[in-house]
Amino acid sequence: xxxxxxxxxxxxxxxxxxxxxxxxxxxxxxxxxxxxxxxxxxxxxxxxxxxxxxxxxxxxxxxxxxxxxxxxxxxxxxxxxxxxxxxxxxxxxxxxxxxxxxxxxxxxxxxxxxxxxxxxxxxxxxxxxxxxxxxxxxxxxxxxxxxxxxxxxxxxxxxxxxxxxxxxxxxxxxxxxxxxxxxxxxxxxxxxxxxxxxxxxxxxxxxxxxxxxxxxxxxxxxxxxxxxxxxxxxxxxxxxxxxxxxxxxxxxxxxxxxxxxxxxxxxxxxxxxxxxxxxxxxxxxxxxxxxxxxxxxxxxxxx
Numbered sequence: 001x002x003x004x005x006x007x008x009x010x011x012x013x014x015x016x017x018x019x020x021x022x023x024x025x026x027x028x029x030x031x032x033x034x035x036x037x038x039x040x041x042x043x044x045x046x047x048x049x050x051x052x053x054x055x056x057x058x059x060x061x062x063x064x065x066x067x068x069x070x071x072x073x074x075x076x077x078x079x080x081x082x083x084x085x086x087x088x089x090x091x092x093x094x095x096x097x098x099x100x101x102x103x104x105x106x107x108x109x110x111x112x113x114x115x116x117x118x119x120x121x122x123x124x125x126x127x128x129x130x131x132x133x134x135x136x137x138x139x140x141x142x143x144x145x146x147x148x149x150x151x152x153x154x155x156x157x158x159x160x161x162x163x164x165x166x167x168x169x170x171x172x173x174x175x176x177x178x179x180x181x182x183x184x185x186x187x188x189x190x191x192x193x194x195x196x197x198x199x200x201x202x203x204x205x206x207x208x209x210x211x212x213x214x215x216x217x218x219x220x221x222x223x224x225x226x227x228x229x230x231x232x233x234x235x236x237x238x239x240x241x242x243x244x245x246x247x248x249x250x251x252x253x254x255x256x257x258x259x260x261x262x263x264x265x266x267x268x269x270x271x272x273x274x275x276x277x278x279x280x281x282x283x284x285x286x287x288x289x290x291x292x293x294x295x296x297x298x299x300x301x302x303x
Contacts (some may be wrong), residue, residue, distance in 0.1 A: 011200045036086040036149040039142060041135055043155035044095035048069075050156065050179035050186045053208035054203055060267055064212045068109050071209040075154070075177075076114070082175075082199075083150055091115045091116045091214035092138055094243025098246060143170035151196070152177055156187035163188060164287040176239050177201065190227075234273050243302060254303055255288055258296055 006257055013275065020120070047091045048066060049059040056064040072091055079088060093116070100119045102110065110117040118138070120130035140163070142148045149169055153160065164174045176195040178187045180202045192198060243251050254261065274280055275289050281287050 006292045025092075030065070037084070037089050038079055038083045038086045038150040038152065039089040039148045040079055040091045041139065041154065042072075042075070042091065042093050042161070043131060043135065043153075043157065044068075044093055045131065046157065047157045047179070050181065051206045051210050052181055054108045054182060055206050056212040060264070062213070062267065062271060064210055067209040069112055072109075072112060072115060072204070074209070075152070076176075079152055082152075084152060086262075088114060089142070089148055092135075093117045094120065095135055096120045097249075098128065132157060132159040132163065135160060136166055139174070140166035140170070143167040143172035146170075148172055150175060154178070156185075156191065156296075158178075158188035158190050161188075161190050161194050164191070168194075168196070173197075173198065179185070179206065180277060201241060225279070225284060225287060227289065230286045231273065231277070231281070231290040232294035232297070234276050235269070235291040235296075236296075236298035237276070238269060238272050239295045239298040243299075248302070251299060255303060256297065258300070259292070261292065261295075266292075 048061050051066070052061065052064050058064065070260075072093070074086060075091065079086075085266050091114055095106060095117065097103055097106060097119045098121070100121055102117070103117065104121070106117055109115060118131075120134055124176065134154075137154075140149055143151070143166070149172060151172055151174045153164070155173055156178060167174050173196040175197045176187065176199070178198065178200045180200055210223045240252075254265065268289065270281060270288065281291065
């Protein structure tokens with residue numbers, strides 16, 4: 001008499017184990033067939049600043065054009081080569097916008113296939129707010145749900161370290177992609193230490209996608225320059241317009257810096273004034289001071 005005949009429970013347990021092993025083998029076979037998945041996370045603020053400086057010699061977005069569609073295609077091609085046995089989930093493009101309302105350029109990017117635009121806020125100083133937290137949320141969520149196995153992160157801010165740690169905690173590998181710096185580094189060392197791999201794209205890679213804009217010239221350049229009072233009035237006019245468009249809270253943030261304006265805001269003021277005057281104020285230091293005086297005078301009168 002066999003042991004199974006003596007104890008029927010043993011036979012039942014053995015049958016269950018065989019069924020369990022069979023099920024596990026099927027699951028493993030299915031997992032082996034499932035391709036790994038990657039996604040690309042692009043901090044647009046970093047791209048504009050670092051690529052603009054490298055190719056056009058400036059971080060000011062208004063001074064150059066970025067072929068975002070061509071650049072995104074290049075990123076996808078690079079990822080296809082690096083993650084040869086993986087499929088693309090999508091490209092995430094993180095940028096800032098006032099009141100989180102898409103600009104025309106951001107709308108065009110959002111309409112591209114396999115691209116998701118995510119917007120943080122843009123304050124009165126043209127500084128992005130909330131972008132890093134958006135990147136962390138997406139990276140962590142996708143890794144937690146096993147939607148990605150690899151993440152290519154184009155950025156350089158130290159605040160992204162927590163996003164990398166969160167994704168790695170769920171088993172995803174994070175690969176940092178950067179932009180060649182003319183001098184030193186443009187990526188935080190703690191971020192470099194945390195990622196699984198690093199890759200720097202050089203000047204030759206970026207040149208096709210960054211084009212410096214020509215300097216605007218006006219027909220009235222040969223005419224006598226405007227008076228200081230005219231320019232002062234223009235400065236006050238722009239301040240009034242910005243209060244309506246950018247909001248009182250955003251404009252009030254500028255007051256503690258009086259009499260100085262943050263660089264990006266000062267550039268916005270200059271460009272707007274030149275459009276209204278239809279002439280350049282470059283090289284006219286006195287008129288530019290008058291422009292700022294008019295701007296501050298109106299702003300301070302409102303608070």
